[in-house]
Structure formats: C-alpha cells, structure tokens
Amino acid sequence: MVLLLTACAAVPEPAAAGEPIASDGALYTMTLAFSPDPPVAGDALLTVDVPDATSITLEGAMVGMDHGLTEEPVITGGDGHWEIDAYFAMSGTWQLTFELDGEPGPDSLTTSVDIR
Numbered sequence: 001m002v003l004l005l006t007a008c009a010a011v012p013e014p015a016a017a018g019e020p021i022a023s024d025g026a027l028y029t030m031t032l033a034f035s036p037d038p039p040v041a042g043d044a045l046l047t048v049d050v051p052d053a054t055s056i057t058l059e060g061a062m063v064g065m066d067h068g069l070t071e072e073p074v075i076t077g078g079d080g081h082w083e084i085d086a087y088f089a090m091s092g093t094w095q096l097t098f099e100l101d102g103e104p105g106p107d108s109l110t111t112s113v114d115i116r
C-alpha cells in the first residue's frame, strides 16, 4: 500500500493548456494542447511543441490501473513540432511519458492528462 501511494503521489498534475512543462533533466520545455479540449475517451490529437528536440516518443499509462495505451500512438511532424494521434480507451487520469532527443541530449518528460 505504501508503494502504491508513493507511486500515485509521483504523478504530476496535468498542465494547463499552453503552460510550459519542463523535462525531467530540464533540457527541454514542452507545450502541449489536446483536441478535443478537454479530451474525452477515444481518439485525441495532441499538438506538441518542444523547441530544440528532434525526436519524440510517447507512452501512456492509466494511473492506478495496470494498463497503458492499447494502440501505438501515430506521431507526425519533426523539428520541435509534432502531432500525435492517440487513442485513450478509458476516461480517467493518464500519465504521459515522452522520450525526447536532440542537440541538448536525451531526456524524458512526464506529465498527466485527465480524460473525461
């Protein structure tokens, strides 16, 4: 139980729309927008801006549940700007983990989103 509570407490709050999110190693700053906004269960389009990054991956995991995204996100774009088609199978809080790379070096960035 202690481990579970610790894990829950570690999930960052969702960022407000347009609010800059720092990567774990502070190498990158991301802004993230969802369409629809607020996102609902089903298909969502994420518009992701990370100046200085040249590659990005996304993993999603439902907080407190033992599953992630059921479909591989489709990522298009490059050079600091991407659009990601993701499918959120359930409403609730999802932890989003991005792996970033570029001139500053590899870094990861963790945030969350409340899917309605």
Ligand SMILES: [Cu+2]
Pocket: 062, 065, 067, 090, 092
């Ligand atoms: Cu779930």
